[in-house]
Amino acid sequence: MSPDPGDLPGDLAPLFEASADLQSDAIRATGVSLAELPEAPQRVAPGEGASDDELAENRAFALEHRRSLERSLSRAGILGVAGGGALVTLLASAASASSSADVQMLQTAASIETLAVGTYGTALTLPYIGGASANGVVKKFCQVTMAQHAQHRAAFNSAVRRLGGKEQTKPDPAFVPVVNKAVSGLSGATASAGMLGVIALALELENVAAETYVNDVSNLKNANAKRVTASIMGVEAQHAAVLRAVQALLQANAPQLVTLSASNVASLPSAAGSVGFPDAFYPTSAAAPRAQGAVK
């Protein structure tokens, strides 16, 4: 279940190797047994590919998310700046649809993870995220989170293979133009605006991932595929919680409070205690449609 090394920047290779062992331990601890997934391919019933309705749903979803993200990034002040993005090549060809419902959901999940890996990887090339002057907590968070998304993708693709489907290695097509535009904007942003832009983009992707997997847990039929997804959805929600907290501290011009120290809590503003979890029940309105990132 190793991720493609090509998706990891060179300086992350040791981090990933170290986390690979942890990953194995964690998988064992979850009780997830990918080996227990049925080897026989699931029969694809006629009409289980992307229907016209699903395609329309996908388009509507992509449009809504483009608008949502553009609102977020506009607030961060990073849209409209010209320039290239390292993701452009990675995202040049996007995933599209077909196969059984479980396989489609797992492929879509893998496509979201690919997008997340690419996004964090690109962010880490920016000096204020991955450079020597970057905030240490933000840098470590991006490194660890990127490695975790690579592990998630590997787990989803392993589940896909076990169900007889094709691995999904391409990013979710609904977000490709969104991320490309955001990354283009980041290249010309100031450090403070750029950090907020990266966080806004990452937060959007983490919420899409978490909400999609919350939905998937209700809809997946295969028990082990469901277990894999359930072990990941909360991790993405934690990423979102951390991003929300960091975003709030940066917006309050308190970057010095983005640090890991037990004594730091005394200095945190009151709102920092709850900004990370705004909903008592995790929403699903941003969940990706089942076949959105499926292999055609």
Next chain:
Amino acid sequence: MRAPRFNLPVSEEEIARRTTELDELHHDVAMPSLRTSLEEWTDDLRSASMRTTDRRSFLLGAGGVLAGGAALVAISTTPGLAAAAGRAGSGASSSNPPNARGGIRGLSGDLAVAALAASLENLAVYAYSAGISAASAGKLGPVPPAVVTFATTAKSQHMDHAAAWNALLTASKKKAVTVTEPVLTPTVQKAFAKVTDIAGLAELALTLENTAAQTYQVESTRLHAKRAIATAATIQPVEMQHAAILYFVLGKYPGTQDSSGSPLAFNPTSLAVS
């Protein structure tokens, strides 16, 4: 050493109000997992085979604890809770025999899971309420404002979670669960008695949050009724978000991790109650 109180710091009226609100919120677009009507939930239950699970064994085991023993008897004999146990769930049909001890016994299948979940949420509400009371009384040293906000918000969300499960139970003509989870309660009682500062309280809360999240994670793959699965699946990430902020408050890496503090990409289930 403080003598912890084990009556839930939530009145019966408050539980009933939250449950009613959750009934209403089933029609609210803000709660996707509960968007459909309670009738749909009961239809799901009827169509699903009502398995006799190890959960049932667990609950029968819990009954043994209740009959013989320590902490939950103390809870149940506390006037407020004992009364709540006898009267809660007013929406239930009087023709149905009431569940003993606050609604947690005599259930199986998805309903048993709902009762377990409600009792876990009650335990979290108890712990946060006790912590807030101790902090307000100056027993935990200086209390940062962010910790107060965290505890009050997390407590409120756990009350919402308990109400969601109780709404499912009462929709199935069962009693709402008004007691704390019986197996963990003595452990929490002992742990809370040793808490002397905010860090200790945060560690205890972290254990409860991780226990709840891991329990939901396991149960979301075992439940049969779609509404029950969705309820578990929409709560699990929120408990994990609580845990992430608690890690941050404690100065640790803000995500699920092993005992040495190394981040984990997949949430474990070793703490799940089963």
